[in-house]
Amino acid sequence: MANIDRRQFLKLCTASAAAVGLSQLWVPAIGEAYRKAAGGNPPIIWIQGSACNGCSTSLVNTVHPDMRELLSEIIDLSFHPGLSSGAGNLFIDGLYRIATENKGKFILVVEGAIPLAHKGALNTIGEDSSGKAVTLIDLLKNISGSARFIIAVGSCASFGGISAAEPNYAECVGLEKFIEVNKVINIPGCPPHPDWIVGTLAHLLLYGPPVLDDYGRPKMFYGGLIHNNCPRRQYFDNSIFAKNFGEDGCLLYLGCKGPLAHGDCPTRLWNSTSSWCVDVNAPCIGCTDPSFPDLTMPFYKRMPEIKGPGITSTADAIGIGLGVATAAGLGAHLAGNYFTGRIGPRKHKEEEDV
Ligand code: FSX
Ligand code: SF4
Numbered sequence: 001m002a003n004i005d006r007r008q009f010l011k012l013c014t015a016s017a018a019a020v021g022l023s024q025l026w027v028p029a030i031g032e033a034y035r036k037a038a039g040g041n042p043p044i045i046w047i048q049g050s051a052c053n054g055c056s057t058s059l060v061n062t063v064h065p066d067m068r069e070l071l072s073e074i075i076d077l078s079f080h081p082g083l084s085s086g087a088g089n090l091f092i093d094g095l096y097r098i099a100t101e102n103k104g105k106f107i108l109v110v111e112g113a114i115p116l117a118h119k120g121a122l123n124t125i126g127e128d129s130s131g132k133a134v135t136l137i138d139l140l141k142n143i144s145g146s147a148r149f150i151i152a153v154g155s156c157a158s159f160g161g162i163s164a165a166e167p168n169y170a171e172c173v174g175l176e177k178f179i180e181v182n183k184v185i186n187i188p189g190c191p192p193h194p195d196w197i198v199g200t201l202a203h204l205l206l207y208g209p210p211v212l213d214d215y216g217r218p219k220m221f222y223g224g225l226i227h228n229n230c231p232r233r234q235y236f237d238n239s240i241f242a243k244n245f246g247e248d249g250c251l252l253y254l255g256c257k258g259p260l261a262h263g264d265c266p267t268r269l270w271n272s273t274s275s276w277c278v279d280v281n282a283p284c285i286g287c288t289d290p291s292f293p294d295l296t297m298p299f300y301k302r303m304p305e306i307k308g309p310g311i312t313s314t315a316d317a318i319g320i321g322l323g324v325a326t327a328a329g330l331g332a333h334l335a336g337n338y339f340t341g342r343i344g345p346r347k348h349k350e351e352e353d354v
Contacts, residue, residue, distance in 0.1 A: 006207045010354055013199045013220050014264070041205070042148060043078035043098055044107045049123055049136045050163040050172050051112030054191035055154040056082055062194035063272045075201055081125070092126040092134055099143040107204065108147035113156040113163035113172035114140065122170050144179050149204055151185045153197055158186035158216070159290040166294055176216070185209060186216035190287035195268060196221045211354055215290055217262065219354045226258035226284050229266040239309050245281050252308070255300040257286030
């Protein structure tokens with residue numbers, strides 16, 4: 001058993017940027033849990049689809065724990081296209097061997113969307129020993145059913161993201177279009193914060209799946225609206241709006257999508273707690289939302305559907321209302337995405353808030 005309980009762990013994971021030295025507390029606890037775990041740590045198989053590699057780059061930038069601690073004390077990253085050595089069919093054979101030997105145990109992490117056009121031929125990941133090209137679709141069909149947990153890392157893998165933006169000639173979809181919805185944990189963000197990835201993995205390994213919201217996102221990281229914790233919120237409430245980049249004021253008129261996006265960016269901060277988008281005068285582009293990017297563009301133009309100050313309902317009610325209003329205002333061809341296929345809401349039985 002870990003020597004920190006789940007409540008303490010959640011407290012550490014949801015702590016603000018002021019909390020330092022998290023690794024001193026929870027990295028050893030997780031390491032100890034691993035050592036005591038019967039059968040050792042479940043291996044992680046990380047595969048990539050249509051993406052920019054930004055999610056992997058974000059993971060490598062983890063600070064607490066750092067990458068060395070992460071790989072040596074927390075996770076068993078058995079396969080990663082960029083971090084594993086090997087080439088050719090040996091690479092693919094190795095991947096299948098890990099999946100077969102760890103049937104029902106391994107964690108499958110998918111980065112990037114799944115391109116469906118041309119039977120998946122736009123996304124081959126290597127060749128098997130007979131020289132036949134292996135597509136991402138083939139691989140997912142072959143191994144996803146054997147995974148214990150499946151994680152979609154990034155907005156592309158979660159909901160399609162940039163890869164599925166109009167006109168989407170490659171017919172990219174998020175993982176949930178491919179795999180039973182309730183089996184996938186989504187960690188959106190373009191890219192996601194390293195803490196969101198590492199914290200979710202750690203929770204999975206220590207306590208099982210975290211509590212998820214209706215879009216499959218761990219509530220411990222995505223439970224609040226950006227707008228709710230934004231340091232410029234007082235400007236919004238007092239109708240003080242920046243009209244040009246670099247001015248003081250709420251960034252709503254410059255396109256901020258903070259009122260519809262969920263995440264803890266304002267309190268967690270990015271790049272080793274140095275900053276986040278709004279801190280550097282850049283409006284939130286809503287990258288954690290299922291509507292990103294088709295419905296959150298243009299990034300630097302105000303969405304008329306996002307109302308100004310005077311809103312007195314709860315922050316979450318504002319977010320839901322805006323999501324629907326925005327979809328309604330942007331044309332049926334895009335709204336169709338929102339209400340059907342691409343962004344399918346799902347319901348979870350929740351015993352706790354996070
Ligand atoms: Fe997508 Fe990952 Fe955006 Fe990139 O690789 S979530 S394009 S920043 O980062 O898949
Ligand atoms: Fe902050 Fe954007 Fe909300 Fe303004 S609209 S308070 S800048 S999140």
